[in-house]
Amino acid sequence: MVDVVLECSDLRKMYGDLVAVDGVGFTIEAGETYGLLGPNGAGKTTTISMIAGLLDNDGGSAVVSGNQITTKSTAAKAAIGLVPQDLAIYPDLTARENLRFFGKLYNIGESLSERVDEILDIIELSDRADDQTKEYSGGMKRRLNIGLGLLHKPDLLILDEPTVGVDPQSRNAILENVERLGAEGMAVLYTTHYMEEAERLCDRVGIIDEGQIIAEGTRRDLVALVGERDRLHLELSGDASTVADAVSAIDGIESCSSAGPELEVVTVSASRSLPDVVLAVTEAGLDVHSIQVSEPDLESVFLHLTGKALRE
Ligand SMILES: Nc1ncnc2c1ncn2[C@@H]1O[C@H](COP(=O)(O)OP(=O)(O)O)[C@@H](O)[C@H]1O
Ligand SMILES: [Mg+2]
Structure with a gap:
């Protein structure tokens, strides 16, 4: 049976007169990496903010692991790990302390120390785990940001342009991380304006422009669609x-x-x-x-x- 993790349909968002998201819908299955590919201002962040329950929508719905997501659905949001573009880490704390702090917020409980070690291993920061994060490179901070999104073992991991402004080595580490998570069965929603990343990582891509998905499929589907x-x-x-x-x-x-x-x-x-x-x-x-x-x-x-x- 196909295990649908995310099903969103006809999502809409207005900012005043501006239609930022204009009827977006797609599904993601377990183990599938779905890319939202589009230029700056296309509506990627607004779309995922509604899916993650951070922003009220003006229409449409998002269902994650069988539960309708709204800004008020606290329990349902536990199935989602969001890695926002802005860093949410404390510079004076170490990576381990940051992970422990957020782990306590998420009520991870007794297994927290173990989980923190696992995450440090996944994001390959074990050897720097006890350094203050203000000493980290931009890429290392981003990797920790991804680790925070993974702490509570979400069914759906959402990453918002995680490689923007990152050095090439960290960029590669991030891409490898996402590949591995997808291979291990996680559903991943990945936004980017870099087509190379969408091609490398994503099983399917939705091309988004001016708030609408204008085409969707594998790279092969999409190039065939336009006759290339x-x-x-x-x-x-x-x-x-x-x-x-x-x-x-x-x-x-x-x-x-x-x-x-x-x-x-x-x-x-x-x-x-x-x-x-x-x-x-x-x-x-x-x-x-x-x-x-x-x-x-x-x-x-x-x-x-x-x-x-x-x-x-
Ligand atoms: N808080 C906001 N208030 C007003 N307009 C916004 C706000 N956030 C985004 N927008 C506008 O909505 C559109 C989509 O933005 P966004 O979702 O951030 O696009 P992307 O993430 O693809 O770059 C853009 O035109 C942007 O300027
Ligand atoms: Mg954005």
């Missing part, structure tokens, strides 16, 4: 026209053209077609001198759908 295709560009040891027919006949290949030693292949999946294409070339007695693979990315999908770049 993978391409292979090969340079061969001889006349490429002698293999063009054989390559065109391969399953999954949409078109193939040649110019001198160059072969240009349009395919449903570059990774699936590549071995067959190379085989056809070598069977024709030619060698492959170079191969370039281009897979359209979510940036080009966004551009197609909105006519603008993700980062402006």
Whole structure:
């Protein structure tokens, strides 16, 4: 049975005359990482604030682990771990003290020391656990912020652009953390305006712009939606026209053209077609001198759908 952790539908939020969130809905299953990808001001933070019960909505609903979320539903919110963009840690306390402090607020009880050690291990701060957090780099603080969101073992972890302004090493540690949590069965909602992160982390992506999800699916679904295709560009040891027919006949290949030693292949999946294409070339007695693979990315999908770049 599919274990749906988050189900939200038709969420709406107005700020005065501004429609910040305009009918957003999606679902996330256990073990699934869902990305909300959109530019600054698209409505990502407003959407997750309603899902996390921090902000009253002007319409729609969010259900987490079977419970309706409102700003008043204290018990239901226990299923959610929110990692906000703003840091919620005390600079004069150590990482361990911060975790213990919030653990007590969450009523974690007797198992708290154990849980704090587990979290320090997960966020890879065990060796710095007893240093004051004001000594930490920006990335280490962010990792601790994620640790705070995980303390009470939520079903749904929500991260709001956790890598913005973070050094590359911490960024990588954060991305690895999120990958591992997803693999361990947690439902993750990840907002970002970095398409590379959405592609790397997310099983499905909702592209959000001006308060609406304008397209949703896997990277492959989304690029197919706008008619983009993978391409292979090969340079061969001889006349490429002698293999063009054989390559065109391969399953999954949409078109193939040649110019001198160059072969240009349009395919449903570059990774699936590549071995067959190379085989056809070598069977024709030619060698492959170079191969370039281009897979359209979510940036080009966004551009197609909105006519603008993700980062402006
Ligand atoms: N507290 C607020 N008061 C008024 N307008 C707001 C408030 N918070 C956000 N907005 C506006 O709502 C829109 C969506 O913002 P936000 O959800 O923060 O987008 P994102 O997180 O995708 O950058 C933006 O136009 C933003 O300026
Ligand atoms: Mg935001």
